[in-house]
Amino acid sequence: MAQNPQTPPALFDRALLHMRQRRARVQGPASFLLDRVDEDMADRLAAVMREFGAIADLWTPGEGLSALRARFGTVQRIELDAAGEEKLPLAPESLDLVASALALQFVNDLPGVIAQIRRALKPDGLLLAAMIGGDSLTELRQAFAAAEAECEGGVSPRVAPFADLRDIGALLQRAGFALPVTDVDRIVVRYANAFALMQDLRRMGAANVLIERRRTPTRRATMLRMAEIYAERFADPDGRIRATFDIIWLSGWAPHASQQQPLKPGSAKASLAEAVRKAGKT
Secondary structure (H helix, E strand, O other), X not given: OOOOOOOOOOOEOHHHHHXXXXXXXXXXXXXXXXXXXXXXXXXXXXXXXXXXXXXXXXXXXXXXXXXXXXXXXXXXXXXXXXXXXXXXXXXXXXXXXXXXXXXXXXXXXXXXXXXXXXXXEEEEEEEEEEEEEOOOOHHHHHHHHHHHHHHHOOOOOOOOOOOOHHHHHHHHHHOOOEEEEEXXXXXXXXXXXXXXXXXXXXXXXXXXXXXXXXXXXOOHXXXXXXXXXXXXXXXXXXXXXXXXXXXXXXXXXXXXXXXXXXXXXXXXXOOHHHHHXXXXXX
């Protein structure tokens, strides 16, 4: 069957993502990124001077967002299911707040999911989310590419492509959100070596889930060369390597008459040309 041209190509095996996230919860997750986002989520919500009734936590891994439960008590958790479905079980205009942490980077149809969230929000409802993006894991990506090119004569997909800040802002606007805001929190984590970083990624349930990932085990020589290249290019003077994580924060409101509105074209009380003329006379 031919693929619907309106449907974006699938990049992620979300069923595999579900399995790995469940395994990470059993084995003991590496939660330092999620803990930081959870704390920042609490701070950002504290700055919003209003209460929210119906709230959903969308696909946040692990135990979800404790900041939401601590402040609001009752929160609807929407967990990633075994099939990795991206159709949200949300009625139109049923929620006051949708929050999500470290989940949207693994969505195949991100524009579609953001549009679904917009439809599920009541007027003046808020989307507040954090996702991995930007230059995250650029060091690991470069080290793997160089090692595979040198040892195997080709490069395979290792690190997921991440959205940048401008992409996310444009998606919010396209979905019809009012007052869209995006910003980036860059976190640099240091490790003893590349293998320690990869172990943490497995404990996050965030190892390679690309559909086009390599299905055969990587040669030992390639892995060792990758670790050498990583250390050569991205180590501090004490020998520890750096790993970059860019957390993209995004927020937007379902439109409501009470919100600030931009001025209509031609409604300004003074023209730019007149202001320039006056400035030239001073």
